Amino acid sequence: MLRRFLPITAILLAAGCVQAPAEPEEAALSIPKIEQAWNAEGFESPEGVAAAPDGGYFISNVVGEGSEKDGDGYIAHLSHDGAITKRYWAAKLDAPKGMAVLDGALYATDIDNVVMFGVADGKRLGKVRIEGAKFLNDATPWDGAIYVSDSGDAAIYRISDGAAELWLQDERLAGVNGLLGEGDRMLVSTMTTGSLFSVTAEGELTEIASGMENADGIGPVPGGGYLVSSWPGQIHYVGEDGVVTTLVDGEVMQNDLTVIGDTVIVPNWGQNTVTVWKVSR
Template sequence: MRADKTVLRGGAINSEWPFHKEDSMFVRAALTLALFAAGPALAGAPKLERTWLTQGFANPEGVAAAPDGALFISNVNGEGGARDGNGFISRVSKSGEILDLKFIEGLDAPKGMAVHDGLLYVADIDIVRIFDAATGAALDGAPIEGAQFLNDVTVWQDDVFVSDSGTGRVWRFTGTSIDLWREGAELQGVNGLTGAGEKMFISTMTSGSLFEATAAGGWRKIASGMENADGVGVIDGKRGGFLVSAWPGKIHHVSRKGAVTTIIDTMDAKIFQNDLTMIDGIVIVPNWEPGTVTAWRVRK
């Protein structure tokens, strides 16, 4: 299903349909993001250069790479904990064109997603829904007993992990079983999960912390103070570090030594910065409000 959409690339708007009245919020959002994208990089932190911004979504929250090179975007389409059956998954090209607005329908409040071995895993309140990533066909889901607010999903060490913000727990799917991987007071409001090689990076909303777990069992706090932290992206290269979104409207850079610098702040403009995900060096961020998805390139 095609969507009435507008794709903004760089500083120009490329529209296939005339603007409607509700597009005024999108235009304000685009202009606000353009100001931040054009601003100078702060000392020691990278600059984010916007490559595209697409409207037409309904409370978008999560992103995952599809096997064919497209992107999956989860749309909560309502309250984050509502069991209303109107959530859906969109397919979007890497250049921001909506290919199929409702590729998968009938979910409640889909959030984080990951693709593993041809399957799409979607966190949906208290169940991990599983689909054929190529066709969108629904397969058996995986309910998690006691889960309250499943949030993000990642693949690490050939297993699938999902965070439960409501209980401060992280669960692991080994392919044949589901087990509790980690819980504790420091994981209150656990949100973002990103597996990268021998390490997994975990963000929390309550303390706004970024943690590092290693395949050998290591655990350490990298940084804190990023209230309502959401998605985590790993920046490669000499300077490296991390990007951490905070859903009310911020994107932070975290150095390898744990120094936190806010490089995007759209809170006053009411532009949310949700589950930041890095795919092939591009930073993809759903904006729950005003219903857009923004792509950025990291300039060091």
């Protein structure tokens, strides 16, 4: 898979001819840029993000090891401008990670359970235990249900009407992490090969891109393409053609990246911070 870094200085034509370099402004149109808007501190191993109904964000805090059932994990509420308005928004969990909202409920993955809370008041609504799950990670709403990834078993589960079923399991999904339901397909990232896949409702997998070390969160970019975080410290742009462009490459961990409009919000597990970026073309 072709990987390129900014800036792009030339375009090779399929016929073998070389086109004159595009003007800088023209070349930049196809690749988005992201600029940091703010950074919030005071979290404890933050990992997941979901939009709150008041325009703020829910942030999951693992607090320790991601597979330890210690009852120390929790979900915090963060305002739209970066203030922690409620540290313990709901009842404590073990190691909450991915979250998704559907029909007034917030679903949070918690090792081998998915726990539901009322999105308006944080009241616990129940949980779904997934027998055999090893390391539940991300969550996404899609086609009227909630889908969750199991990073430890190359599997994706579907939750509907309070029950879970195995939806897809494939060796190509080793280290499956991020999920994003979008239209008639789901986007899926994996840590083992650093791939971004497209999956149909029937479970047909198509690899879009690969080589993104420990790929994590996925978010759509206005105008086309996707941002994909690599939790060791990168944010990539994957174009519709599958070309990967690395936009951020540093030592700050980039975990469950989420895009809401032109806002990109990323928990930084190792730094106990949450960073918000703005994406534009």
